Amino acid sequence: MxxxxxxxxxxxxxxxxxxxxxxxxxxxxxxxxxxxxxxxxxxxxxxxxxxxxxxxxxxxxxxxxxxxxxxxxxxxxxxxxxxxxxxxxxxxxxxxxxxxxxxxxxxxxxxxxxxxxxxxxxxxxxxxxxxxxxxxxxxxxxxxxAARYWFSSTETGKRAFELGGRFFTALALARGDTxxxxxxxxxxxxxxxxxxxxxxxxxxxVSVAHLGAPAASAWASRREAIVASIGRAESESIKRLGADYLKLLDRYAEEAASAGSAFVEIQNTxxxxxxxxxxx
Ligand SMILES: C[S@@+](CC[C@H](N)C(=O)[O-])C[C@H]1O[C@@H](n2cnc3c(N)ncnc32)[C@H](O)[C@@H]1O
The missing domain is CATH 3.40.50.150 (Vaccinia Virus protein VP39)
Known part of the structure; x- marks a missing residue:
């Protein structure tokens, strides 16, 4: 998962x-x-x-x-x-x-x-x-x-995907990735x-669809990966963006847990x- x-x-x-x-x-x-x-x-x-x-x-x-x-x-x-x-x-x-x-x-x-x-x-x-x-x-x-499809049944999930995109783009630009x-x-x-x-x-x-709230371990892995990316950021502004992203991810995890079996997340590239x- x-x-x-x-x-x-x-x-x-x-x-x-x-x-x-x-x-x-x-x-x-x-x-x-x-x-x-x-x-x-x-x-x-x-x-x-x-x-x-x-x-x-x-x-x-x-x-x-x-x-x-x-x-x-x-x-x-x-x-x-x-x-x-x-x-x-x-x-x-x-x-x-x-x-x-x-x-x-x-x-x-x-x-x-x-x-x-x-x-x-x-x-x-x-x-x-x-x-x-x-x-x-x-x-x-x-x-x-750049054209990945993403759907989450919670508003925070949609915002997390968008903020995550900004965070990874900022990281790439900072390391001169063109x-x-x-x-x-x-x-x-x-x-x-x-x-x-x-x-x-x-x-x-390449598609993945999840129905039902992900397990705590899945959120922990997500967190761990984002924390590692923040650790690689050199600029304070990107670190802050990463910290905001982590907070949003935590909120997303809570919302997913409350939605329970009605939670849906879909991605496709x-x-x-x-x-x-x-x-x-
Ligand atoms: C996502 S991996 C894909 C590896 C392999 N083609 C596969 O599908 O299993 C991308 C690979 O491209 C190599 N790579 C990236 N830029 C390269 C370059 N300029 N010259 C040679 N290899 C490069 C990386 O070292 C990495 O092994």
């Missing part, structure tokens, strides 16, 4: 991951990436290797999987997790905006939930295009975090600018999976 009700503790889908990266999503990746014997497939921003493990378990015949990420710790885990399952995948440290590969060496290139974290989006997409052979596939799967939270639906046009012909867009709704083909 605590992991389910997360829109008040993060500005992205990260804690909802288990909800959308399921077997159906892995099958979708396989279908779109079109792995053939001898193919090289690159996962940019591979993180802990979720894609390599999921695709590797499908035992794609003679397909070489590569993952690149800028964080060494994540790559270490990716190496350990693939080895533990006897999956052959190669990993490299690198920046999505300056990939450590020659031109046109991959048959398919993809990224999942990565471009939302990159300020220099055009360069990252240019790099995806550069390393993909002509006629090869590029798949980008990204959300529109990434675009709405990148998902913009990608067909961006791919098109970089010699990648957009071919399809597939939407994955869309993931946009755009597939394109590298032009000549």
């Amino acid at each position: 605590a992991r389910d009700i997360d829109a008040l503790t993060a500005s992205t889908l990260k804690h909802l991951r288990e909800r959308w990266w399921d077997d159906k999503f892995t099958s979708f990746l396989r279908e779109r990436l079109l792995p053939r014997p001898g193919n090289r497939i690159l996962d940019v921003g591979c993180g802990v290797g979720t894609a390599e493990v999921s695709l590797g378990l499908l035992q794609l015949s003679q397909v070489r999987l590569y993952g690149v990420d800028r964080l060494v710790d994540r790559l270490r885990q990716a190496v350990a997790d693939t080895r533990a399952r006897n999956i052959r995948a190669r990993f490299a440290t690198g920046d999505a905006c300056a990939l450590p590969f020659k031109d046109a060496v991959f048959d398919s290139t993809f990224c999942v939930a990565v471009l939302q974290h990159i300020a220099d989006l055009e360069n990252a997409v240019r790099e995806l295009a550069r390393v993909t052979r002509s006629g090869g596939r590029v798949l980008v799967v990204e959300p529109d975090n 990434t675009d939270p709405s990148v998902g639906p913009k990608l067909p046009a961006i791919l098109d600018r970089h010699k990648i012909e957009p071919v399809s867009v597939h939407l994955f709704p 869309m993931l946009f999976a755009t597939m394109g083909v590298r032009r000549e």
